[in-house]
Amino acid sequence: MLAAPHFLINPAAAGGRARRWWQAALPVLRKHLPDLTFAVSDDHHSLAQLVTAALADGRYFLVGVGGDGTHHDIINALVRQGALSEVTYAPLPLGTGNDWCRTLGVPRHILRWIPVLQAGKTIPHRIGKLTYHTQGAGPQVQYFINVAGMAYDAEVVRRSAKLPVSHGLLYPLLTLGYLPDFTPPELDLQYDGTSVRGRFHTINLGIGRYNGGGMRLVPQADPTADTLALTYAVGLPTRRILANGWRFYTNSIGRVEGVTTTHATDVRITGITGLEADGEWLGQAPVTAGLLPERLRVVVGN
């Protein structure tokens, strides 16, 4: 059994439903984990600030409560504070998509989640590093734990972030809905000595295997591997994508003509495209990507 867990809660996750869920779950959690402590983010206390306070307090067993964006924010704060290799992190999936936890085999139901936490099985999880640009602010750096995407994938995230609803089917529906109007951007992709130029529908970098609410664009990903999974689709007619849409939910996307599924250590993308990571819109190319040498101990299911 690990040390007493400190929970960091995003009440805005799952379209705001996380707040009520947490109120109902706390007594159950306390019964099984009487030493637990917690902090809830709000307008004056971001998740990053809650991480700072937890570390200052000597709390190195952290539980993030929320969706992929919550885990993304907490882990970015851990990297920036140089605490990645000192912390054990347990995600409690409470978002809309919860894609990262699908790869980790972490259950959503609280009564199945508590034994997973108590078993304390961990893996040395890789963290991705992205550099990109935002208008007016120049080069930026963000870290990711699950999947980063460019071209169409980034455009869907950018558009869905503007909608006032949150639902597990939103991303798949938007993915289909925008496709006929989408003009794939002309990009230059370079990775590990390979160079590809063309019109890209998507470029995805994976540490976890699922994104967009259960889609498998990077089924070859492994969270403990020494490489990023890289999937790209270049020069594809829209009708071929639509005809193979079912493959997004199987491990067979690499069988579509024009789609490459591979692995890479150093990736560089130039041209005009957006970038999302872990379902959060970040900014624009040029983008570089790789893995950090440090790893994070992450609690996983069986």
Ligand SMILES: Nc1ncnc2c1ncn2[C@@H]1O[C@H](COP(=O)(O)OP(=O)(O)OP(=O)(O)O)[C@@H](O)[C@H]1O
């Ligand atoms: N107190 C807060 N109020 C509003 N937003 C917050 C608060 N704390 C964190 N956030 C932001 O809420 C956003 C959404 O969280 P998250 O992605 O975890 O939920 P989700 O979108 O429902 O889940 P998923 O990404 O799995 O679909 C994150 O970008 C995070 O930065």
